[in-house]
Amino acid sequence: MPRPSLPAKPPHVFGRDAEWDGLSAFAARPLPHAMLGVVSGRRRMGKTYLLRALVEQRGGFYFGATTATAAESLRQFGATLAEYTGSPAPFSFATWDDAISYLFGLALPERGEGPVLVVIDEFPYLVKTAPELPSLIQREIDRFQVRESRMRLLLCGSAMSVMGGLPASTAPLRGRAQLELVVRPFGYREAADFWGVADDPALAARLHAVLGGTPAYRRQFLADDVPGSLEEFDDWLCRTVLSPLSPLFREARYLLAEEADIRDTALYHSVLAAVAQGNTSRGAIAGYIGRKSVDISHPLHVLEDSHLLVREADVFRAGKSHYRISEPLITFYEAVMRPSWARLESGQAAQVWERSAERFASQVAGPHFEAVCREYVLGPGQALLDSFPGQVGSGVVTDPAARRQIEIDVAAVEPGSGAGRSSVALLGEAKWGTVMGVKHLERLRRAREILAQRGTADTGGCRLACFSGAGFSDALRAEATRDGDVLLIGLEDLYA
Incomplete structure (x- = not known):
């Protein structure tokens, strides 16, 4: 069946291209039976913003649940549904069984043409007071697999443990969902674009180490209060994240x-x-x-x-x-x-922050920088490798001669198939606040040598990468010039 052409994403929705394409394709799929989608993600990720934009574009029905009793939630649902259908009076459903049956009835073929998009947001609030809801939805989904239906139902929620359990194991909706979408934080590059700091890698890296890629923090929490330069970062942090007057404080x-x-x-x-x-x-x-x-x-x-x-x-x-x-x-x-x-x-935000510099570097920025470097290798950094990495992670290589362990912050490994050996495409070390020198490179070379001696992995095409947020020594730069297998990657390269 050919895929229908989809309308463009609204200009006010930043990023989320893959998510939008998946949701749009789900909502427009011209199949003659009911379809179910599950959308989850932690709070502040912009799920509601995204789904509301989709509902507005497609003229669908949106219901956002609240923390309420079962009776009040049912009453709210009836009122919202009546408004959507143009009823002059709110619907009064005796049970959720009646409400769900009526909802699916709106998508019967004789009541119109084209898919009917329905979004129930914050679904865990409803399940808490009406645990029978997943079973009721399962019954209707199953019923309209053999009968024609235009229903495209999206259940959304932020309680990850609840949403993750909906299509899992022996749950009623197991095997019923045609879409399972997790809305995640922006990646570090997309977050820099969103905050408008992509042209200042040092600022972007620090901002991401504190707030990550959660979109709501800029607009809803800070009302677009963004540091204009690295010099403004300390003052900005003290008046926002570290201030008891700020919503971000707690x-x-x-x-x-x-x-x-x-x-x-x-x-x-x-x-x-x-x-x-x-x-x-x-x-x-x-x-x-x-x-x-x-x-x-x-x-x-x-x-x-x-x-x-x-x-x-x-x-x-x-x-x-x-x-x-x-x-x-x-x-x-x-x-x-x-x-x-x-x-x-x-x-006392200024005093606390002034005395936290070392702790921030070692416990926050350092580990975060390592994770960003792995994300880089998974994304744009793949171009630096001769092969596509099957796994990018970290690990420890034990040096038996020196009786020490060599920590590898970034490793790209291609698992072997059958009896074949795995291949190591890259070994990397990441230092946030340290100017890296030849000793860091020698440690990587020793790790590569040990892996080669073991014979369990092919290191013939393994490149060595030094990632630094503070720069590289002249000696290391000279060594990288001589050895084509040595990569030096700084903040500018991560954000280029």
Whole structure:
């Protein structure tokens, strides 16, 4: 079946091209049966903004749920649906069963032509008071697989654990969704464009290390208060993120409290604080908070399901992994704000920030820079490699002769197929505040040599990359000129 031509994305929607194309294609698909889509993503990502734009363009029905009782939610739904259909009086549904049946009836073929787009936003609010809703929707979706229907239903929500469970395992909607879209933060380059700082890589990198790629922070939280230059960054940070008068001041706490599965917030903050301070293995996290490893399994799983924590495999050691906080603002809060919370609340932002420079560099900007470098290799940096990387991550190479471990911040590996060996395309080290020299390159060369000696991976085409936010020594630049396998990548290259 040929794909219908789709209307262009509205000019007021920044970025989100892939998301818009996926949603538009779903809404316009000319199939004769009902279709279901699930849209999720943490708060502040612009899901509602995106879906409202789609509804306005296609003349669909939008209902945004609120925290309310089951009866009030049903009453609100009936009133909004009546307004959409042009009814002079609100609909009075006795149960959600009646409401969902009526909703699907609007998409019957005899009631019009073309797909009918329906968006139910903040769906977890409804499920909390009406847990039967997924089953009711499943019944209608199944019924209109054999009967003709123009329904294109999108369920959206920010509670990641709830939304992720809708199409999973034995849930009623398992196997019913034709679209599962997670709206994620902007990448570091797109975020720089959104904030208007792409021409100042040093400022863009610091801004992204604190606020990441969450679009709502600029417009809704800060009313377009953006630092104009790197020299303005400190003052800007003190009057925004570090000011008790700013909506961003308590945002990191709210992000944690909004997740439905999180009850003991103190425990979860302790887990995040452990990771922010460099305790990235399960054992190290447990030791930091004074618990056994088995006791923190549930908090770790909940934080992963909430997209606040990500577990990354060691690309060189099977079975080994480490955790990383995926929301930069939480890392900043745990490393800089939480230890000095009382002083910040009393208005001492400038003094706290002045004394936090080393902690910011080592616990916030440094690890964040490493993650950005991996994102670069996955994206525009692929052009520097001879082959397409199957996996980009980090890992540890053990040097048995020196009895030490060499940490590789950026590694591009192509897994082997069948009995074939894997191939290592790139080994990289990333330093945020250090001018990199020849000693950093020699460490990478030694890691490549060890991998070659093991014989488990092909390193014949492996290039060595030094990523630095502070620059490179003349000796290292000379070495890179002599050796074509050595790459020097600075902030300007990351944002070029």
